[in-house]
Amino acid sequence: MLYSIILGVSAPSLYFVKDITGIENIPEKGAFIIASNHSSYLDPMILPCMFIKYFKKQVHYLGKKELFESWVGNKIHNAAGTIPVDKGKKGKVALKSALKALKEEKIIGIFPEGGRSRTGRLEKGKTGVARLALWSQVPVIPIGINGSYEVWPSHKKIFRFKKEIYVNIGKPMYFDRYYNKKLTKQLLRTITTKIMKKIASLTGMKYNFK
Secondary structure, three states: OHHHHHHHHHHHHHHHHHEEEEEHHHOOOOOOOEEOOEEEEOHHHHHHHHHHHHHHHEEEEEEHHHHOOHHHHHHHHHOOEEEEEOOOOHHHHHHHHHHHHOOOOOOOEEOOOOOOOOOOOOOOOOOOOHHHHHHHHOOOEEEEEEEEEHHOEEEOOOOOOOOOEEEEOOEEOOOHHHHOOOOOOOHHHHHHHHHHHHHHHHHOOOOOOO
């Protein structure tokens, strides 16, 4: 019930979306991870609503534990199926919770940059998405969001009423060639960079990190 209310409140965010491409790239069955750039308050509202509307699928996001600290935040994020992430060592605990959800054929959503970009440009991706992809052995669906920063950046208290956001869904990325390799920092960084570069290509931006 509460989740339906949350969706109802978030649904108007789709008003700002002018076009969605690559819908055919979403698998009809099975679990997968969606990985997107993140530069606006609108991003975590648009994507879950989009997946419910077009695919009838709920997205479970990883979110910082601070989101659960207030009574309201705790209720909302528990209802939304958000998985709390504690920065540092406990982040692995959240990934294991996400892994359990993937084994139950749920969809996990991750913003690899870790938080909203303050400039609208791509920030360096964190390696949690790569670790989860290798652990779960499910595909990663890269998504590029254009225009959300211009509509509602993190440094603005109010949004612009303009229908100018474009969502570009890329083809599934498979990393089976790495499943039998030793899990090293370099391997995780290599996979993360591949994912971030694909997101960059979907947004038309550059990814200037290795």
